[in-house]
Amino acid sequence: MKILLVEDNEMNRDMLSRRLSRRGHQVEIAGDGCMALELALRELPDLILMDMGLPVMDGWDTTRRLKADVRTASIPVIALTAHAMADDRMRALDAGCDDFDTKPVDLDRLLGKMGAFARRGAGQ
Numbered sequence: 001m002k003i004l005l006v007e008d009n010e011m012n013r014d015m016l017s018r019r020l021s022r023r024g025h026q027v028e029i030a031g032d033g034c035m036a037l038e039l040a041l042r043e044l045p046d047l048i049l050m051d052m053g054l055p056v057m058d059g060w061d062t063t064r065r066l067k068a069d070v071r072t073a074s075i076p077v078i079a080l081t082a083h084a085m086a087d088d089r090m091r092a093l094d095a096g097c098d099d100f101d102t103k104p105v106d107l108d109r110l111l112g113k114m115g116a117f118a119r120r121g122a123g124q
Contacts, residue, residue: 001118002026004045006036006062007080008054012103016049019107033057037065040072047117049110052081052092060095067096076117080105 003020007013008031017027028043030036033054040048048066052059059079066072079092082103089100099113 001047001114002028002043002045004028004030004036004039004043004048006030006033006048006054006059007051008032009051016105023111033059033062036062040066040075041069044071045075047114048075048077050077050079050097052079060091063092063095063097078110078113
């Protein structure tokens with residue numbers, strides 16, 4: 001699966017990208033929302049893991065723009081955030097995220113969510 005990981009924290013980005021790569025995923029990395037938009041349009045990933053607290057353009061605005069563009073609207077976006085309140089989940093879903101996960105990332109839980117999107121895509 002080709003994944004766009006959007007994360008501004010270098011330690012989180014490196015750790016998660018290595019773990020996903022070891023599982024056989026191709027990982028592209030963006031450190032801010034503007035870079036994420038550019039990479040999403042160029043690479044057309046199968047899935048986007050979106051940190052919501054980003055510099056330049058936050059994850060909410062980035063997701064809204066991705067979902068408003070016909071070229072990227074169908075790409076599933078999983079919000080990744082340290083905020084675990086119900087309001088944070090609703091805010092991410094209202095912005096267009098397809099799912100929500102909390103940091104620190106539980107890799108098995110995240111892989112399960114990613115797998116659900118992969119199965120949906122294969123069934124289309």
